[in-house]
Every structure is written in C-alpha cells, then in structure tokens.
Amino acid sequence: MRVLALTAQLRLQKADVTASIPVLSDRVVNVASVPQRSPLRYPGGKTWLTPEIRRYLESLAFRPKVFVEPFAGGASASLTAVMDDYVDEAVLCERDPDVCNLWQCIIDNTEDFAHRVENFVPTRENIDVVFADTGTARIDAAFRTLVRNRVSRGGIMAKGASVMKRGENGNGISSRWYARTLASRIRAIGRYAENLHFVLGDGLSLMDVYRDNESAVFFIDPPYTAAGKRAGRRLYEYNEIDHEDLFDRVAQVRGAFLMTYDESPEIVEMAQQRGFRLARVAMKNTHHTVMYELLITSHELKL
Ligand SMILES: C[S@@+](CC[C@H](N)C(=O)[O-])C[C@H]1O[C@@H](n2cnc3c(N)ncnc32)[C@H](O)[C@@H]1O
Structure with a gap:
C-alpha cells in the first residue's frame, strides 16, 4: 500500500516537473500557413515548428554560418534555414540509406x-x-x-x-x-x-564534427524512443538512439542548438541535469489531440 502511495506521489512530482516549464505558444500552428518545401510527408516532420525555428534563428546574437541537422528525415528545418537565408549552408545526416x-x-x-x-x-x-x-x-x-x-x-x-x-x-x-x-x-x-549537403551515417558522429564550431546552429530532432516511447520504433526503420549519449554530446556544442522531443519527465530531467533551457509549444498529434512538444535549447527562447 505504502509502495503504491509512494509511486503515485513520485508520478505526481514528475508530472509537476513538466507543468512548470514555460509555454512558448499555446496556439497550434496552421500548417497551411507555412511554406511546404519538402516533397516528403515525413512522420514526425517538423514543418509545423517552422515559426518557432525562425524565431529561434532570429533571436541569436550571431548569424550562423552552418545549420547542422543530425536527424534529417524530411529536412524541413534545414530547407527553411537555407531557403529563407538564415544560414549559408546546411549539413544533414540520415541513417536510413x-x-x-x-x-x-x-x-x-x-x-x-x-x-x-x-x-x-x-x-x-x-x-x-x-x-x-x-x-x-x-x-x-x-x-x-x-x-x-x-x-x-x-x-x-x-x-x-x-x-x-x-x-x-x-x-x-x-x-x-x-x-x-x-x-x-x-x-x-x-x-x-550548393548549400545543402546530405551525409549518410550516424547523426551523433556529425555532431562531433561541428561540436567546436561557434558559428554552427544545430537542429536536433531524433526518433522519440526515450522512456519506453514506442512511436519512434514504429515510424522509422532506424530508431535506436542512446539518448543520454546524445544529451552528453549536445552539452559539448559550442554554437547554438534547438532540440525537440515529446514531453516526458525523463527527458526534462536529462535536460535539467545539463543546464539546458526548456520550453513547451502546442501541437496536434496525428489523432488531432492538442499536446505539447518540448523544446530544449542553448539560448533562451523569448516568450
Ligand atoms: C524525427 S525524424 C526527423 C524528422 C525531421 N525533423 C522532419 O522534419 O521531417 C528522425 C530521423 O532520424 C533518422 N535516424 C534515426 N537514427 C539516426 C541516426 N543515428 N543518425 C541519423 N539519423 C537517424 C530516422 O531515419 C528519421 O528519419
């Protein structure tokens, strides 16, 4: 009985952790209002996040030279960064040949x-x-x-x-x-x-290549398989990621980064342990339920 009560209390505390994270935007983006640049309908694609990605790039105190996307998928973030002239070039990595x-x-x-x-x-x-x-x-x-x-x-x-x-x-x-x-x-x-470079391989290794580059900005959108989440496994052929390792590598990045994840107490904990900044943004899942996506960043996101 006591064990059950403690477990329930712990679950409540964990839920509180996410509830205290600032909400950047409560309005679900109408994807039709965002330029569709990718020819792919990518599962877990981030076209809907384009307004926040732009705001993030605009908020940086420097113009990044290179946009690094270690988990390319439908590549919508890099296409926005390059085609809207936020960066000179983008380097993307994808494990699926x-x-x-x-x-x-x-x-x-x-x-x-x-x-x-x-x-x-x-x-x-x-x-x-x-x-x-x-x-x-x-x-x-x-x-x-x-x-x-x-x-x-x-x-x-x-x-x-x-x-x-x-x-x-x-x-x-x-x-x-x-x-x-x-x-x-x-x-x-x-x-x-000339401005877009796609590399076949492991996104974690690509991160190491640009880790010390102060004028690089990373957009990191891995398969969501942390904390027992199954979505990432069903959606992608390649989905095995060591999330702790990824977070450790992100902590070493000298430029800027914006990372996205499904909201979960485990991910919040990993981010907080490394002193990353957190925000939440409203989105609709495939069942049209409004939920929050977690944004994890190097630089503060303006509310
Ligand atoms: C969440 S999706 C990226 C979606 C993308 N941001 C978009 O807007 O379409 C994650 C992608 O990472 C790829 N992937 C999985 N493991 C990888 C790894 N170790 N290195 C590089 N890419 C990987 C998957 O094949 C999938 O395409």
Whole structure:
C-alpha cells in the first residue's frame, strides 16, 4: 500500500516537473500557413515548428554560418534555414540509406528527378510496377522511396507500413501525389544544391564534427524512443538512439542548438541535469489531440 502511495506521489512530482516549464505558444500552428518545401510527408516532420525555428534563428546574437541537422528525415528545418537565408549552408545526416539516397538524388539529379515525378500517373497499377521494380540505379531507388512515402499511411516507410487504399477523403491515391507541386518543390530545392549537403551515417558522429564550431546552429530532432516511447520504433526503420549519449554530446556544442522531443519527465530531467533551457509549444498529434512538444535549447527562447 505504502509502495503504491509512494509511486503515485513520485508520478505526481514528475508530472509537476513538466507543468512548470514555460509555454512558448499555446496556439497550434496552421500548417497551411507555412511554406511546404519538402516533397516528403515525413512522420514526425517538423514543418509545423517552422515559426518557432525562425524565431529561434532570429533571436541569436550571431548569424550562423552552418545549420547542422543530425536527424534529417524530411529536412524541413534545414530547407527553411537555407531557403529563407538564415544560414549559408546546411549539413544533414540520415541513417536510413533510402531516405538519404532520395535527398542526394534530388540535389544531384534535380531535373531528371523532377521530370520523372511530373510524369508519373499514380494509378494502383503504376504504383505496383514501381514497387515491383528491383532496379538498383540510384534514381530508381529514390523514386521508389518517394512513391512509398507519398502513398503509405502516415508517410511511414518502415517495414510493415501499409499503403493507403482510398487516399484523402476517398479521393484515391492521386490525392497524395500532386505531381506539379512536388516537381516544383524539387526544382526549388535543386536551386540550393550548393548549400545543402546530405551525409549518410550516424547523426551523433556529425555532431562531433561541428561540436567546436561557434558559428554552427544545430537542429536536433531524433526518433522519440526515450522512456519506453514506442512511436519512434514504429515510424522509422532506424530508431535506436542512446539518448543520454546524445544529451552528453549536445552539452559539448559550442554554437547554438534547438532540440525537440515529446514531453516526458525523463527527458526534462536529462535536460535539467545539463543546464539546458526548456520550453513547451502546442501541437496536434496525428489523432488531432492538442499536446505539447518540448523544446530544449542553448539560448533562451523569448516568450
Ligand atoms: C524525427 S525524424 C526527423 C524528422 C525531421 N525533423 C522532419 O522534419 O521531417 C528522425 C530521423 O532520424 C533518422 N535516424 C534515426 N537514427 C539516426 C541516426 N543515428 N543518425 C541519423 N539519423 C537517424 C530516422 O531515419 C528519421 O528519419
């Protein structure tokens, strides 16, 4: 009985820890009001955080030279940083070879890739042909990855993810393949090919490369697998992260950083132990429930 009471008390104290963190914004961002730059519908994507990322970059006392994104995914933060001229260049790391290859093809073969996207008619049969293709040419593999991302439920590309049958509002799969819009996003990204660098590998190692660079700013959005959370495991093929190790490396960064996590007492504790700053920002999850995302930063976020 006493053990139960103590456990309940502890849980209450932990919940209090997150409740005392300042709320940066209680208004859920309307994603339609933010420029969509990535051709990917990325699970856990941070397009909705764009206004806060901009505010953070504007609040820095220096203009960062390089934007470092160790967990690239749909890359929306780096695309904003470079295309809105907050930084000269972005370096991104992605562990999933299919996702990284897609980005590298967009950068290296922009026009061929955009042309292919523009001319693809997403019928069930054509999609099956793309999936059945075992061609190893990098551009074929990249195209397969993009099609898989666009037509799978929730954009999930991890093994076992299912393909949408009815599309949005029953409008068929074509409701997820806006050929001209996607091609124009790809061409827009291609115009910044010199400023965007995608590396295949472990984001933690990339952090070490830029750790001592005072004019680097890091945007860190790892798979959320800390404290037994399962979302990150279901969403991504590569999801094993040693979160304590990540936090230790972040503590050594000499430039600025903005890190995002699902709100949880364990993460708050890891951040507080290292003297990081914390804030919360409202967001809607996939079930349209309003909840808070945790922002962990080197520099104070203005309320
Ligand atoms: C939360 S998602 C990033 C979403 C991204 N911020 C966006 O807006 O689309 C995390 C990404 O990290 C990748 N990943 C997992 N482990 C990694 C590692 N050790 N190094 C680099 N990338 C990794 C996953 O494949 C996934 O694409």
